[in-house]
Amino acid sequence: MPPRLRLDGITKQALDTGRTRLIFSGGLFVLAFLVMALRLVDVTLLRQGAEPRAATGETAGALRMDRADVVDRNGVILATNLDTASLYANPRQVLDTAQAARKLVTVLPELDESELQSRLSSNRAFVWIKRSLTPKQEYEVNRLGIPGLYFQREERRVYPQGALASHVVGFADIDNKGLAGIEAGFDENLRDDTAPLRLSIDIRVQHVLHEELSRAVDEFHAEGAVGVVMDAHTGEVAAMVSLPDFDPNDPAHDPAEARFNRATLGTYEMGSTFKIFTTAVALESGVASLDDGYDASNPIHIARYVINDYHPQARWLSLPEIFIYSSNIGAAKMALDVGAGRQRAFLQRLGLLQPAHIGLPEVGTPLVPAPWREINTMTIGFGHGISVSPLQMASAVATVVNGGVAHDPTLIRQAPGTQPAGKRVLSEATSDALRRLMRLNVVDGTGKRAEVPGYLVGGKTGTAEKTVAGNYSRKAVLSSFVAAFPMDAPRYVVLIMLDEPKGTDETHGFATAGWTAAPVTSRVIARMAPLVGMTPIDEDAPEVQAAMFVDINSRGRRLASF
Amino acid sequence: MIRRSMVVAVGLAAAVGAGLYQLKHEVMLLEQELAHVNRAILDDQEAIHVLKAEWTYLNEPRRLEALSKKYLELAPLAAAQVITIDDLPTRLDPVISDANNPTAAGGATQASTGAAR
DSSP states (O other): OOOOOOOOHHHHHHHHHHHHHHHHHHHHHHHHHHHHHHHHHIIIIIOOSOSOSSOOOOOOOOOOOSSOOEEOTTOOEEEEEEEEEEEEEOGGGOSOHHHHHHHHHHHOTTSOHHHHHHHHTSSOSOEEEEEEEOHHHHHHHHHHTOTTEEEEEEEEEEOTTGGGGHHHHOEEOTTSOEEEHHHHHTHHHHHHOOSOEEBSOOHHHHHHHHHHHHHHHHHHTOSEEEEEEEETTTOBEEEEEEESOOOTTSGGGSOGGGGOOTTTTOOBOOGGGGHHHHHHHHHHTTSOOTTOEEEOSSOEEETTEEEOOSSOOOSEEEHHHHHHTTOHHHHHHHHHHHOHHHHHHHHHHTTOSSOOOOSOSOOOOOBOOSSOOHHHHHHHHTTOSOBBOHHHHHHHHHHHHTTSEEOOOBSBOOOTTOOOOOEEOSOHHHHHHHHHHHHHHHHHSTTGGGOOTTSOOEEEEEEEEEEETTEEEEEEEEEEEEEEESTTSOOEEEEEEEESOOOOTTTTTOOSTTTTHHHHHHHHHHHHHHHTTOOOOOTTSHHHHHHHOOOOOOSSOOOTTO | OHHHHHHHHHHHHHHHHHHHHHHHHHHHHHHHHHHHHHHHHHHHHHHHHHHHHHHHHHTOHHHHHHHHHHHOOOOOOOGGGOOOGGGSOOSSOOOOOOTTOHHHHHHHHHHHHHHHO
């Protein structure tokens, strides 16, 4: 009989320890499995909604180009980015450089063979051969099968309208960096945004303006021309042309002077169109009323200058007569009555003494006399001795005719139906008087050739002599016409300026604004008014007659010819 | 007993595995298809972009004007060509109220109200 085994002492102790450890670790495992089981129940049975019902896959998203489009106010593309292939080579992989160069020239004849060969022989790993190939060229290069040539997908800025809006839109360089116009002024917006930048330009009006100006430049052999069409109530520029212009698809092709924006960067002595402002400030400050007048029988001699009239009447002239005969003597005397301080403050409020805020990099700073002497006051009264840009001029006239509220000119479309806040510069009454005077000038004054039946055009001529070698020249003139229509409630301001027009047989040799710029204005308005949906007005209707009536109040004899 | 449940468990595991594989395969195919469709959408968007530019180029006002001069006898609209609807004559001459022919009278009234609107 085996002795009953008794475990005692050290052995028993060891067994006990082992069992405790076993129970302990077993308990841990049970616990862990329990947690897992609970979690499994939780995940499979209890958790609701945590698992999405539909899996989300990647989506195509919108096409993203390096630069947003520029479109006109109706969404017509003015500038867009297109994908092109650019050809580059890794010269280390090109086996036979002479043969490669010879083959490439057959497909890309504009490249120089020897220069190409030297580039292909260089020790670098990357040389451009030609940027922006057409799809056909790309196919032909591929067909040559030269090793070591590769294509890089690139974007290229394209201007489908060509030169039509070149000075407004400007252009971007080959690396899509804006260099001029809107492209430079809104460079960051165009890089960051995907939505197209919508301009206030209406491409149809732009075309009308461009075509009529080009025709006038040809007809009068002018050096250049400027046209601005502006919404009188919002300051939106509907069309802006500066001739000569350039093709933004290849800006380097045209001479540098073609890239000069005369409408915003150029500043000019505008001449008699400034009489609009002289008359306005005289009426506004109460210095004169429409019944008053000035003696214009004798030229004014001041310092070494003589102020003379181009259409001399040599008698006392009423305010309306000064306006329609464009009397420099009368305007100078009127300006003198207003005084330098008031004149200056008024022109300042019209925005004529500081650069325009238009959002383009090409903005000219007006040339303003300092100090502003008495003689400056007189000459500025008829638009000499101060240089402003045509855009500033159009904007100031818009302020005068729209009821007296100034708005910053803008090239960006404003939301339709909204009236941007402006600042009041002159009273409704003065604005109304000026509208009547401008209308009278077209019915009965120097601006008769600007008339368009049905659209109640009003305007003022300006023929400024250009300074040639420090002296005013009678031969080289800037002929301008600034108009608004319809004059009972103006919607648009049109400014036309021709640089050095030459008289023709048809104009009896005259190069003055009434013979050159006024007819262009007439044609532009006649063509654009139906495009912008304007209903013609019956000029003979009594209420229109009443709204446009001016008592000329002449003390001289009425000219039968008018 | 144990063997039976074992067979069931192994069978279930195999079925689930096969099902899962099948599902995964289908999802992979769908994903490929999705990527393909996305690429096609982008290609189409790019094509639309290019076509829009070409459309604008072909609609350039100067070109349209040249074409219009060549093929159409259209000229800029003169103010005299625009009249209001009030200026339009009524389509029918005013008809003297005729008891025997009420439709003609009715037609005339309709035309005149239409013109007055």
